[in-house]
Amino acid sequence: MTITFITGANKGLGRETTRRLVEAGHTVVLGARDQERGAAAAADLGVRFVPIDITDDTSVATAAADIERHEGTLDVLINNAGMLSPQEDPNSITGADAQRLFDVNLFGAIRTTSAFLPLLRRSPDPVIINVTSGLGSLALTHDPSRVESTVNAPLYCASKAALTMLTTQYAKALPGVRINAVDPGYTATDLNGHTGTQTVTEGTDAIVALATEAPGSPSGRVVDRAGELP
Known part of the structure; x- marks a missing residue:
């Protein structure tokens, strides 16, 4: 049975991915920073909850130790947790703004990848999936036919561009682990005030695939969800 751990899974894309992968036969461990919400979501979905704050080294190490103690191995790590920047006006963004955002969207994925690699290496088919965005693509954000070209969010776009590059570099450096990035598309979640044009199920199609x-x-x-991106 495939054992999967998903960060930021108490709502939105993470929660729907959990639901769908349980239906697909995975043993899913739901990770979330908020203990009350995480435990409630896990109970609703019939999975085990492990608290994790991906901005905290100790929390990430504790989560990895918990999964080692209970499951003993890990087949799929889905780095789903992410955030938008509260400040995207280029006239007033600061280094501190960038640091807060990158700490979640980039450094968090680095922390979890490093902590969970030993468990993933015990799997016959280890997989890491990083949830990025088309807003991190140089090609898509310069294509006038794409909605990504209409968005001006310097810090968020930069953080997702960095996550995408991190993914491709990890893939080169770790040939024994299948590492890919996924763009869910413009999906209606709390992250965008439910303004997205896709349902949360449509937004998880590529993650589940x-x-x-x-x-x-x-x-x-x-x-x-339509295939490979530039």
């Missing part, structure tokens, strides 16, 4: 694809599938890709 990567989590359930066959062993030996390619690494180092960026995909959305």
